[in-house]
Amino acid sequence: MDVSELLDGLNDKQRDAVAAPLQNMLVLAGAGSGKTRVLVHRIAWLMQVEQASAFSIFAVTFTNKAAKEMRARVEATLNGPVGGMWIGTFHGLAHRMLRAHHREAKLPESFQILDSDDQQRMIRRLLKAMNIDEKKWPPKQLSWYISARKDEGLRPKDIQAYDVNEQLMLNVYSAYQDACDRAGLVDFAEILLRCYELLQQQPTLLRHYQQRFRHMLVDEFQDTNSIQYLWLRLLAGSDNNIMIVGDDDQSIYGWRGAKIENIKRFLDDFNAETIRLEQNYRSTATILKASNALIENNAERMGKSLWTDGNQGEPISIYAAFNELDEARFVVGKIKSWLQAGNALSDSAVLYRNNAQSRVLEEALLQEGLKYRIYGGMRFFERQEIKDALSYLRIISNRNDDAAFERVINTPARGIGDKTLSHIRDCARHESLSLWDAAKAVLAQKHLAGRAATAVTKFIELVEQLDDKIAELELAQQAQTAIEQSGLMAMYQAEKGEKGRARVENLEELISACGQYELPIDEDFTSPLQGFLAYTSLEAGEGQADEHEDAVQMMTLHSAKGLEFPLVFMVGVEEGMFPSQQSNEESGRLEEERRLCYVGMTRAMDKLYISHAESRRLYGQEKHHSPSRFLREIPEDCMEEIRIKTQISRPANSGRFSPSISHATFEDSGFNLGQRVLHAKFGAGTVLNYEGAGAQSRIQVSFDDVGSKWLVTAYARLQAL
Numbered sequence: 001m002d003v004s005e006l007l008d009g010l011n012d013k014q015r016d017a018v019a020a021p022l023q024n025m026l027v028l029a030g031a032g033s034g035k036t037r038v039l040v041h042r043i044a045w046l047m048q049v050e051q052a053s054a055f056s057i058f059a060v061t062f063t064n065k066a067a068k069e070m071r072a073r074v075e076a077t078l079n080g081p082v083g084g085m086w087i088g089t090f091h092g093l094a095h096r097m098l099r100a101h102h103r104e105a106k107l108p109e110s111f112q113i114l115d116s117d118d119q120q121r122m123i124r125r126l127l128k129a130m131n132i133d134e135k136k137w138p139p140k141q142l143s144w145y146i147s148a149r150k151d152e153g154l155r156p157k158d159i160q161a162y163d164v165n166e167q168l169m170l171n172v173y174s175a176y177q178d179a180c181d182r183a184g185l186v187d188f189a190e191i192l193l194r195c196y197e198l199l200q201q202q203p204t205l206l207r208h209y210q211q212r213f214r215h216m217l218v219d220e221f222q223d224t225n226s227i228q229y230l231w232l233r234l235l236a237g238s239d240n241n242i243m244i245v246g247d248d249d250q251s252i253y254g255w256r257g258a259k260i261e262n263i264k265r266f267l268d269d270f271n272a273e274t275i276r277l278e279q280n281y282r283s284t285a286t287i288l289k290a291s292n293a294l295i296e297n298n299a300e301r302m303g304k305s306l307w308t309d310g311n312q313g314e315p316i317s318i319y320a321a322f323n324e325l326d327e328a329r330f331v332v333g334k335i336k337s338w339l340q341a342g343n344a345l346s347d348s349a350v351l352y353r354n355n356a357q358s359r360v361l362e363e364a365l366l367q368e369g370l371k372y373r374i375y376g377g378m379r380f381f382e383r384q385e386i387k388d389a390l391s392y393l394r395i396i397s398n399r400n401d402d403a404a405f406e407r408v409i410n411t412p413a414r415g416i417g418d419k420t421l422s423h424i425r426d427c428a429r430h431e432s433l434s435l436w437d438a439a440k441a442v443l444a445q446k447h448l449a450g451r452a453a454t455a456v457t458k459f460i461e462l463v464e465q466l467d468d469k470i471a472e473l474e475l476a477q478q479a480q481t482a483i484e485q486s487g488l489m490a491m492y493q494a495e496k497g498e499k500g501r502a503r504v505e506n507l508e509e510l511i512s513a514c515g516q517y518e519l520p521i522d523e524d525f526t527s528p529l530q531g532f533l534a535y536t537s538l539e540a541g542e543g544q545a546d547e548h549e550d551a552v553q554m555m556t557l558h559s560a561k562g563l564e565f566p567l568v569f570m571v572g573v574e575e576g577m578f579p580s581q582q583s584n585e586e587s588g589r590l591e592e593e594r595r596l597c598y599v600g601m602t603r604a605m606d607k608l609y610i611s612h613a614e615s616r617r618l619y620g621q622e623k624h625h626s627p628s629r630f631l632r633e634i635p636e637d638c639m640e641e642i643r644i645k646t647q648i649s650r651p652a653n654s655g656r657f658s659p660s661i662s663h664a665t666f667e668d669s670g671f672n673l674g675q676r677v678l679h680a681k682f683g684a685g686t687v688l689n690y691e692g693a694g695a696q697s698r699i700q701v702s703f704d705d706v707g708s709k710w711l712v713t714a715y716a717r718l719q720a721l
Contacts, residue, residue: 006045006077010037017243017275018042022050024272026221026263027245030306031291031602032282032564035245036066039217040073042243043085046215047078054085058213058235061089062220064538070219083522086213090228091188092538094195098186099534100524101205105198108184110398110530113537117387118403119143119187125406126175129429132168145169146176150189151225151257153196183402183434189227196231210237221246221266225257233269242270248302249295252558252596254588263302280306282564282605284313290638295598297633298591306602314607315640318631321613322673324357324572325689325700328364330642331569334609335552336368338567345371349553349565351600353578357571358554365552375555381536385492385503386510390536392482396467397529400434409439412491415455423447424456436460462486475528476515483507557600568604573597574612574625597630614674622702671699676721682706684721 007015014034017027018041029035043059046052061067071087086093095113098105114122120139127134127142149159156174161167180186186194199206216236218224221244224232236242244266251260259265266272280288288306295301321327335348350361358374365372380386388411394404410416427447428438439456442448448456466485470478483489492503517532525531553565557578572578579593601608612627671677675687685703690713697713711718 024270029277032280033277059087114187147189216242222251319611332364348567371551373551399436405435412487479514677718
């Protein structure tokens with residue numbers, strides 16, 4: 001491919017970024033502006049025009065899916081493989097360095113990665129040993145504390161405790177780190193921190209990587225946290241070229257440690273040039289105008305205004321619902337019309353601020369027989385049966401993996417109870433041993449007797465026999481042997497019903513996944529099993545289940561980032577819901593909520609509906625909210641307010657986003673939405689909904705004492721209050 005071909009099809013600003021001289025550069029890339037294309041063509045430009053070696057390129061993304069897509073697109077652009085190029089996630093690339101230099105990092109060659117569940121299991125064990133009340137100090141809360149400190153680059157010695165609570169958490173962090181180091185385990189946050197420390201403490205190694213990776217590219221830079229920034233800055237040094245791509249207007253992960261200020265910090269630290277990508281290839285002009293107007297209400301922006309050569313498009317439709325049932329009925333009705341017009345359900349998406357909002361929408365979709373998919377549901381490698389099987393493979397690979405040991409020592413049940421485990425844990429703590437070595441020690445010292453000793457002996461023999469049996473087998477056969485001979489398959493086959501059948505199918509799918517796994521040729525794993533275990537830990541949570549059916553896409557606004565749909569519904573856009581109540585109480589949160597709204601709006605390609613409800617029952621409580629301030633920040637000429645023209649007629653004089661909408665009348669019933677009524681048996685209540693006509697019509701009332709009831713209108717004998 002020649003130079004002209006590399007630049008073909010790019011707009012002026014994209015060309016500027018792709019063909020820029022070797023320099024530090026920020027590409028401020030707006031939503032739908034083709035940033036991935038720019039990254040891919042920049043890599044191709046570096047190799048073909050600047051004569052950069054594939055070995056000198058280091059490209060960082062945030063998901064394995066994005067990394068695979070980038071590698072595939074680079075290879076397609078260059079018409080050939082790009083062996084030697086490092087393209088991956090922060091955790092994946094840091095993990096690769098730790099594998100290659102495990103001795104210098106003070107890790108065993110077969111070190112394993114703890115996921116959040118295993119991390120909490122280990123913390124729970126430590127709390128018991130430290131006589132700390134688990135109810136007062138939940139393991140989940142402590143795991144968040146530890147991960148947050150690591151994301152800031154802080155070890156226990158770096159933290160000053162100012163009160164007894166902080167001191168307790170610090171003590172747990174210290175004990176947890178000692179336990180991980182003893183067992184040769186790392187959690188997700190540890191991967192980056194350990195790699196950063198490795199490079200800091202090994203100047204020769206740091207110089208090696210700085211001299212190798214002359215060209216660094218980083219995607220989604222607005223989502224980086226403190227340790228990710230420090231790691232990149234260390235690797236880049238003072239001589240390398242680093243290009244970051246990001247959008248301060250799409251920084252929505254502050255709650256998990258992302259630092260929006262890292263973009264400005266990069267400009268100061270690297271004296272970088274800025275190129276803005278503002279031409280949008282996704283949404284209509286109306287949607288872009290509304291989105292620009294919304295986000296302009298945020299202060300401290302770097303400044304950018306999206307535009308398009310495309311059509312003006314329809315106005316954004318705003319629907320004022322009486323309650324969440326009315327809102328769901330409206331959304332589903334529009335989706336049904338969309339489908340009847342010949343469109344695909346999968347081209348429509350319903351976005352909400354909180355997962356709890358999906359229930360009513362799901363029920364409405366089910367009532368209409370419309371298929372739907374919850375995006376980001378239970379992930380394959382996080383399912384119970386899969387974690388059980390992987391834990392057997394982990395303990396076979398590394399006997400010092402305490403988390404795997406605890407998970408499978410009594411799975412399936414083999415008569416090893418809490419008392420026996422306490423003996424083993426006490427021994428491990430007092431003698432600084434792994435649980436595996438402690439189990440062998442208590443047997444040798446005859447601290448266990450009878451059934452307990454027999455059960456622990458049989459478990460140890462099982463693992464050692466499995467290790468011998470699978471040593472020479474292919475990976476898929478290794479997994480199958482471990483699953484079958486450990487008793488896992490039989491245990492789940494004995495579980496009745498659909499749940500048990502699904503678990504068995506998942507175990508079979510794991511064996512298939514092992515058969516399809518290919519060990520990366522340019523990574524330093526001693527066996528396919530080690531590579532696969534690392535892959536499952538790093539991949540967990542990113543892969544989506546294959547979808548064979550056309551279905552409505554349902555997801556939180558956070559999950560929607562990076563996606564696009566012709567038809568989008570944003571529901572629950574109300575004060576207290578979106579922006580959330582907490583956003584009024586914490587500095588900077590309101591602006592992040594506005595950025596989240598901006599992300600949601602810019603997911604829509606052709607048509608955007610936004611709905612809010614006067615009352616909403618959520619978490620068991622009835623709440624009355626006013627429309628979100630974000631709606632008032634959208635220009636009037638970009639929107640239209642929808643009135644229902646069939647069974648419900650709304651007064652034409654209801655104001656623009658007035659705090660309380662006028663109650664609509666159910667024409668056949670004589671009652672109004674929100675009207676207070678009295679029933680002879682159920683007492684006083686509020687009218688919520690109405691369906692049907694004539695003798696077959698029904699009315700829904702939320703009674704103060706007995707909850708919601710559907711009543712046949714003709715026989716309800718309701719009295720107006």
